[in-house]
Amino acid sequence: MTDLVLASVRQPGSDTVADIHLRDGVVAAIRSADVPLGLPRNVPSVDCGGRYVIPGLWDEHVHFTQWAMHANRLDLSKATSAREAAAAVGRCLVAEKPGGAAVTVGVGFRDALWPDAPARDMLDAATGERPVALISHDLHCVWVNTAAARLYALEVDASGLLREEPAFLLTRELGRLPDSVVDEWVNKAGHAAAARGVVGVVDFEMTWNRDPWLRRIFAGFDSLRIEAGVYPADLERAVAAGMKTGKELDGGNGLLHAGPLKVLIDGSLNTRTAFCVDPYPFGGHGLLTVGEPELQALLERARDTGFVPAVHAIGDAANRVALDAFERAGVGGRIEHAQFIRREDFPRFGALGVVASVQPVHALDDRDAAESNWLGRTDRAFPLGSLLDAGASLVLGSDAPVAPLDPWAAMSAATTRSAFDGREPWQPQEAVTREQALCASTRGRGVVRMGDPADLVLLDADPLSVADPDLASMPVAATLLGGRFTYDGGLAGF
Known part of the structure; x- marks a missing residue:
């Protein structure tokens, strides 16, 4: 058995000091610091000095090789x-x-x-x-x-x-560069992500993504958990290989799992190809790149083969098309981006079991483009608060390299709607709370509990009370994946 004690930690929002016992990659016990854990003297212990502990952070939408x-x-x-x-x-x-x-x-x-x-x-x-x-x-x-x-x-x-x-x-x-070059860049990017408290990513790299990650993991990549997405062109190949969303792919290492089926049905705001109900100022409604019958067939195939469908939809018309297809196929899943939504569609996310996978930094980067192209309608652009109020589930990501792979930047944007650049917060009524943002970045965990995976982050400040301008640069003291340190900023000396 592998044991480790994180001594003298606090949960966000609490002054209670506790010790956490990690055993074989799981949180085995959490006890007040004045109550002995009853472990042998030779169990290694790290004095965390009252630092705050949170569950490990996930970036739910990246293009990892492109980011590297x-x-x-x-x-x-x-x-x-x-x-x-x-x-x-x-x-x-x-x-x-x-x-x-x-x-x-x-x-x-x-x-x-x-x-x-x-x-x-x-x-x-x-x-x-x-x-x-x-x-x-x-x-x-x-x-x-x-x-x-x-x-x-x-x-x-x-x-x-x-x-x-x-x-x-x-x-x-x-991107067709020598594997040795790209893999070195990927390793550096993985370590940089771990240094920001990241323990896992959903990787939507636009390729057959399983084999590059197997190569990297067997060569020693171990800083993150990877859920490798599949695109429609490779769906039948994945099915033939016995893959389905959530299945472990790396022979017991626990680092690589099959991710969702990614389907892109419209373009983007900045290229004015997001599919919208109302025309753009220059004309046109954007592009619907996958027809409704084809989308429904893909969702049904995903349902029947064990893949969670993740539909890229940015414009309000594209989100409507995606929700209609989820409803007809009788399957839940995810909508990636969900940047612009009709108000009558907000409650459909929760009712249909469709998660909104959103990238809050885009709201700050794209505010001018949104005001220009969705003039008079941006009260329903990047509508995080409205989605939560309507019963939707949110998960946060970056879409790296579109925005930096840094969950703290995403949480800051989600909770403040501000880049602290002298401009007023944009559509501040759509901000979410710190607790909501933390839950959406930790796969719903929010706080550390017994039985959780020992994927943990130690922080030098309380993420629930640090000043708004400081949240994006939250100091990370250490990151653990399965109870081992993937980043140690000098705390443990590992």
Whole structure:
């Protein structure tokens, strides 16, 4: 048996000091510090000095390989115009050392509010014959120059923009790097996530995701639990392999499980492809990328094969279509994003057993785009409080690399609706409480109880009472996964 005692800890909102006994990866006992646990003297113990303990944090929606690559690509998130973004790429090429990658990849641009429009000849003028591909912050758009279009045999118009499925296909192609390189980046990203208290992620990387994670885990990756999503193109392959949501895939290590079936049915706000009831100011309603009969058939197949369906729906019309399909298929599941919802659809989430998997930081990043494109209707944009009030269940995530993989940033955005940048909180009536945000980030656990997995986080401050501006930068002292330290900020010396 493997035993460890976390001595002198407190639960959030409480001054009671307790000792927690961990045995074989489970919380075996919680006792007041003045009541002995009755364990042998040789059981290792860590003095936590009255720090606060919470259940381990989950990020319920990431693209993990893309997130790992993001840190190693040109960051264009600060570009305020197409011309500025093109110039930044040009400067990068001038400074680039010989022998670099064959294609220059930039990430993070936001063109929805740019005063000028991306154009292929604008990018050509800055980059010449070097192939360049720039991935938007929401992953739904890629801006390429002529050299990249030629290299990848792409059909692009004068804008140089690819949207939705063509953009996803190119993004996957750009990610075809040596496994050794990508896996090193993934390991670093996993350790960084553990340092923020993360114990697990739902990974919706747009590929057959089981095998890369098996390779990484068998090579030593052990900082996070991974639930690897499956896309419709690979559903029958997954079924033939005996997979279903929740099934362990790594032979007893307990780190890799099959995740949900991910179905994308509309686009995104910043590309103006989210499927909406009312037209956009420039015209059009966005895109419904999966027809209603096809969606219903996919949900029924998921139901019959043991997969939890997770439907990407951002626009209010897309959310209506998704809820209708869940109802007709007679199955619960998740809606990923749920950014814009008709009020009459709020109570349908709880009634149908559909979880709202939301990314609160997007509400802050996209507030200007929402006000521009959903003018006069943003009182029902990113409606976290209204969904909870209507009986829905919430889980929080980042959609990394769209937003940083950091649950504290998500909880801060959810509870304050503010980036503390001098602007007033946006639609503050949709804020949730600290307790609600913590529950939505810990798979409903909220507090540590006997019998829980020993996936725990030790904090230097009480997450229920720290000042609003400080929540996003919450100091993490240590993270444990199954009772072992995956991050130790100097507390235990492990």
